[in-house]
Amino acid sequence: MTDNDFIETFAAFLPADKAPGVREVLSSHGSVDSRNGKGGTAYGRVREQIADAKAEVEELKLFPASTSDGSAYKAPGTF
Numbered sequence: 001m002t003d004n005d006f007i008e009t010f011a012a013f014l015p016a017d018k019a020p021g022v023r024e025v026l027s028s029h030g031s032v033d034s035r036n037g038k039g040g041t042a043y044g045r046v047r048e049q050i051a052d053a054k055a056e057v058e059e060l061k062l063f064p065a066s067t068s069d070g071s072a073y074k075a076p077g078t079f
Helices: 005-009 019-026 026-036 043-061
Strands: none
Touching: 005 019, 005 026
C-alpha cells in the first residue's frame, strides 16, 4: 500500500497526517524493528544475540579439553 492508499483506507480511523507514520510501524520491517527489548527481533538485538551465542560456543569448545578431577570423575578403564 502507498501512503495515499493507507490514508484512504483508514480515513475514518486515522488522521491523514499520522497515516504514513502508522504505516511505517505496521510494515513488516517496522514491526520487526520495533521489538527492541532484550531478545527482540530488531536488527541490533539480533546482532547482540548472535554475538552472545558465538561467545557461548567458544566457551563450550573449551570443555572437551578440560581436565575433570571432581569426586564423580572416573578415569577411563577404572570401571
